[in-house]
Amino acid sequence: MRFWYWIWVLAYMGLLYAQSAVPDLPQRPGLGRQVWAELIQLVTGRAVSAQEVELPPGLDKLTHALLYLPLGWLLARATGRAPVALAVAALYGASDEIHQYFVPGRAASLGDLAADLLGSALGAWLGRR
Numbered sequence: 233m234r235f236w237y238w239i240w241v242l243a244y245m246g247l248l249y250a251q252s253a254v255p256d257l258p259q260r261p262g263l264g265r266q267v268w269a270e271l272i273q274l275v276t277g278r279a280v281s282a283q284e285v286e287l288p289p290g291l292d293k294l295t296h297a298l299l300y301l302p303l304g305w306l307l308a309r310a311t312g313r314a315p316v317a318l319a320v321a322a323l324y325g326a327s328d329e330i331h332q333y334f335v336p337g338r339a340a341s342l343g344d345l346a347a348d349l350l351g352s353a354l355g356a357w358l359g360r361r
Contacts, residue, residue, distance in 0.1 A: 237310035244303055245324060251299075252328050256337035296344050297351030300325060304355025314356040321352035 256265070269282040300321060307317035325348035333340035 293347040296347035300348040300351035301355040304352035305359035308356040308359030317356040
């Protein structure tokens with residue numbers, strides 16, 4: 233049974249990696265701005281380009297925590313141990329931040345890593361058996 237959780241863990245890690253590899257440049261905004269542009273259009277009915285969207289301060293930290301929560305949950309289910317899940321998620325989050333340092337328009341941030349850890353910890357706690 234845990235084998236399938238590991239498949240989901242690897243798939244989700246791949247999704248996170250692919251998302252963090254998208255450059256966040258003024259002429260080609262990252263996924264966060266594109267999602268917010270769609271949400272603004274859905275709520276207000278006003279078409280907004282992703283280039284126009286300015287993310288509120290701190291919203292990226294919430295996004296990091298929410299994206300890493302499922303990873304923590306999946307890892308807790310795969311390992312059967314929340315502390316191990318959190319350690320693996322922490323290593324992955326650190327590697328993701330290092331990766332983002334080399335992506336144009338993105339930056340490595342200890343604040344983002346802290347948000348990743350917070351989301352992973354909550355996910356691991358929810359996924360414990």
